[in-house]
Amino acid sequence: MKARGLWKSWLELFEEEAPDAPRFDPAHLAVVLVACQAAVGLLFWLLWTAMVYEGGFGRGEGALGNALALIILVVVVEALRRADRRHAKK
Numbered sequence: 001m002k003a004r005g006l007w008k009s010w011l012e013l014f015e016e017e018a019p020d021a022p023r024f025d026p027a028h029l030a031v032v033l034v035a036c037q038a039a040v041g042l043l044f045w046l047l048w049t050a051m052v053y054e055g056g057f058g059r060g061e062g063a064l065g066n067a068l069a070l071i072i073l074v075v076v077v078e079a080l081r082r083a084d085r086r087h088a089k090k
Contacts, residue, residue: 046073
């Protein structure tokens with residue numbers, strides 16, 4: 001009986017989908033993957049610039065870059081916080 005159940009579940013993978021089943025466009029999936037990679041790359045770059053670039057925050061020649069990255073991070077975090085609060089009120 002167990003083998004029959006496994007065989008039946010295997011065959012169900014190849015059956016036609018119902019017409020009302022949601023359709024997923026591969027292009028949308030690709031856009032989501034690329035956007036996530038870009039967001040993670042941007043976050044990594046900002047954090048690296050704020051904490052590591054030219055010796056870290058407030059040291060040496062890279063202080064302007066460190067401060068600018070920190071300001072951008074604060075602005076992004078505040079924008080996300082406000083968007084979350086606005087959505088929570090609804």
